Amino acid sequence: MASLVPQFMVDIWDSFPPLLQFLITSTSQILIVTVGIILIVAFSTYFERKVIGAMQGRVGPNRVGPMGLLQPFADVIKLLIKEVVIPEKSNRFLFVIAPLLSLIPALATWAVIPLTDTFVIADINAGLLYVLALTSVGVYGVILAGWATNSKYAFLGAMRSAAQIVAYEIAMGFALVGVLMAAGSLNLGDITRAQAGGVSSWFVWPLLPLFVVYFISAVAETNRAPFDVAEGESEIVAGFHVEYSGVAFALFFLAEYANMVLISALTAIFFLGGWASPFEGWTFLGDDNLLRQPSLIWLFAKVCFFMFTLFWLRATFPRYRYDQIMRLGWKVFIPVTIIWIAVEGVMAWLRIGPWQGLAG
């Protein structure tokens, strides 16, 4: 390492006060992670169009670059040079602020996501609470966009989406309480470590109902198909972003996809052991076998799997009707989660499952 960097640069670095060093390192870490997320988002649009194309017997994008791989960049450039129309009756300030308000929580939640065993930008104790708080803030972008536009379609879309997000957030919160009970910590790194020991000790098994509830609620939270009544192009044209164009629309799009990647990562961390290898418990592979080592690649593979599932859902299911969505959120998911929390309480009492090691 030292040979790669000239000595005078090391000296300059050492002369900085520790606070400045800390600020510089974390800022650069944040920039790397953010650029990584934006790249993943760009390619997940390509991935989505290819996957859905294949499921519908089409080719998908194949013109720009080899196999259409440069398609995302073409889309970005197109969106950047389009006009941003601000309707005359809208509230201009809130109209411009709204996409920012959806983007900021979608990106900033990544601060507490442990990407590898050792790397996390902000190793805070209350990581899970932070995730839940920022998720609940994401609803502002949608509501404000719908209101600021001053168009009936946008307003209807925003109200639908707000009530839906709110209903599923409760189910999500309860499901996370279940995860907490099993892990005993709010720190996402500790939650992952609590699932050490390979595929059989992941939380997906003892918390299977919560896993299902969490993932489906997460789909509803991001307004993805089959819960995309907020956009409902057949009824309310495009919902809350009907009047958004160009880069303002791109920000909403970026926020939606960043949220999808985020919920995939969170589901992987809470229920599938995050960066841990599924073969961790296979001792016959030998101690330093690469397959058993935790790494970013495992997390990435799990994220890809959930992203694929999201696209798969979109290609498979027709859109839910609004009253059905509300019924599922309030009358199915909340009772299921409450019952499972009670079951977990009994399991913890009797010291079975993940609670075996607890001191009496």
Add this chain to the structure above:
Amino acid sequence: MLTNYVPVLIFLGIAAAIGILLLGIGFLVGSGSKDDEKLSPYECGFEPFEDSRMKFDVRYYLVAILFIIFDLEIAFLFPWAVSLDTVGGFGLVAMAIFLAVLVVGFIYEWKKGALEWD
């Protein structure tokens, strides 16, 4: 502990900066030809009948209020779930009573039809 939160603040700032930067590029680079029709609210080609910010069904308020109550419940559950092994059986019973009271409320909502969406 506090130093752990500084990157979070920086991240919030950087996320905002990225959004503002992109919007700025969009406004600078984006082509523009202002036109009265283009700037009018979209309503399938009709003139809009009235201001679109209309009164809404009171049901939305009810959903929002119930959401606040359940959110508080979750806020109460979090410290309990974390300290499950320190509060022991006593805490377990305390939480069981707490949840039972709220399940009564939930059943009340259900029976009154407050969860019905029609």
Add this chain to the structure above:
Amino acid sequence: MFHAILFYTFAAVLIGAALGVIFSKNPVHAVMLLVLAFFQSAVLWLLAEAEFLAIVLVLVYVGAVMVLFLFVVMMLDINVERVEGGFTKYAPFGLFIAALMVIELVQIIWFRSSGGARSGGFAANPEGYSNTEALGAVLYTEHVYAFEIAAVILLLAIVAAITLTMRKRPGLKQQNISRQVAVKRDDRVRLVEMDAETEQ
């Protein structure tokens, strides 16, 4: 030093946002400024090492209470002239409340600084100390009565909200899914035996 800079910056923004809530004409702007104020106070709580309270403030107030405010403000189109007309009418009462608050605040600060109750800042927490766990350890054991009373208050809130806002609209047609699923052939089809009609 760094700590102090952070404190004064966020406190200044907090006061600015709070003033904006009062003075902005647009109620939606006022709600958004209130959201900003909550964020700033959350940061101030973080500076006082109360991470659980800080994040729960964002979760409950910004994520839930303010959403309700936004709903109400957006959907009840508030008549600005009428609201301004009420200003002079309610001003004496408002001033009275303000004076009361100022007296209370001064009193607290006065007693804290003169009596022995003054604390010399917070003791640094040991490594690995979790705010949430510490709270949980006492909330469900020592303060269990307060905790159960909270449950009853929440139950009361549920009942009150439903009594105040539930309206049954007459003439609604609803889909009853369990009845739909439980339908048998006999509920829908009736076989009628009758003699074949013959021409006379």
